[in-house]
Ligand code: ADP
Ligand code: GN1
């Protein structure tokens with residue numbers, strides 16, 4: 001975690017009109033810098049938005065304000081506690097939902113959703129089911145949100161053919177002089193060039209609709225009630241954009257149905273847990289409330305392979321670029337992450353018939 005001086009925290013806090021008693025690094029996100037702030041006997045989440053990744057933070061915040069307002073209104077009309085079902089952004093003393101510091105950084109403050117946890121690993125199948133249901137419901141809550149009003153906060157975010165081309169460029173540029181040390185990984189990606197186009201082609205053929213999607217559906221982007229285990233709040237809304245439902249499904253499988261953690265170095269531990277795949281698929285299909293088309297259902301296993309391959313290619317690209325995008329915590333961290341994703345892709349390819357059979361069975365229920 002990067003160092004931020006106490007003077008900077010003080011200046012930022014003054015803009016949000018809070019007096020912090022303590023500020024500590026928090027969570028395991030790869031992109032933003034997150035801090036838990038205790039002030040005035042309340043807790044908050046303070047985040048420095050990564051301006052290298054999010055070039056237009058005001059557009060990110062506009063999306064977040066709109067999406068949370070939309071979800072909040074629905075929660076209120078359903079008699080739910082709005083402070084628990086979605087993020088609550090605290091305005092600055094000037095009435096803005098974020099603070100632009102003089103050094104060009106964007107800071108935002110959220111209410112801390114108390115009595116919750118954001119797990120790094122699936123502890124029990126029921127949690128994973130709840131997570132799936134919550135991401136499915138999230139799509140439903142936003143199904144009537146006008147897609148055209150959302151900014152594309154990261155262009156081409158889940159455009160896998162574009163990610164592939166980006167990897168090819170990184171190999172050619174070889175900025176960190178590492179290309180020759182990762183030839184097997186480069187080979188692995190290149191052998192899947194055509195597969196990368198599957199979803200874009202289905203969309204172009206009118207078979208796969210664009211929906212409002214979350215686009216970063218990792219388990220640790222959901223807050224669970226620490227007593228009941230219920231999934232209460234979908235967080236990390238920076239990448240809510242138009243996208244494919246199967247990718248929201250797929251990214252959760254990539255992260256949560258892996259028998260190992262995302263950066264596991266012992267690749268013999270990496271595999272797709274088909275029971276967890278079934279559990280998640282069941283929850284997601286139910287959470288989407290019958291709204292997924294026949295083609296979307298059919299492409300759910302492809303979504304899982306696509307997000308895993310794409311994420312692996314993104315980690316490899318960053319390794320080749322010299323680790324400028326994802327936060328790393330050790331040498332070759334992005335390469336370890338890439339290898340783990342590619343090992344999972346290979347296992348998913350072996351298990352594709354089983355994944356298809358599970359979806360067929362669930363869809364016919
Ligand atoms: P990143 O984009 O870096 O992943 P997140 O927005 O996901 O950042 O936040 C990182 C972590 O901080 C989350 O995984 C979760 O543990 C915690 N967190 C974020 N927002 C809240 C909140 N409002 N209440 C409680 N915990 C939160
Ligand atoms: C990043 O922000 P975080 O840690 O939830 C990344 C995702 C990747 C993920 C891999 C904006 O998510 O796309 O899938 O790391 N977010 C962004 O763990 O690039």
Ligand code: MG
Nearest residue numbers: 029220221236
């Ligand atoms: Mg996150």
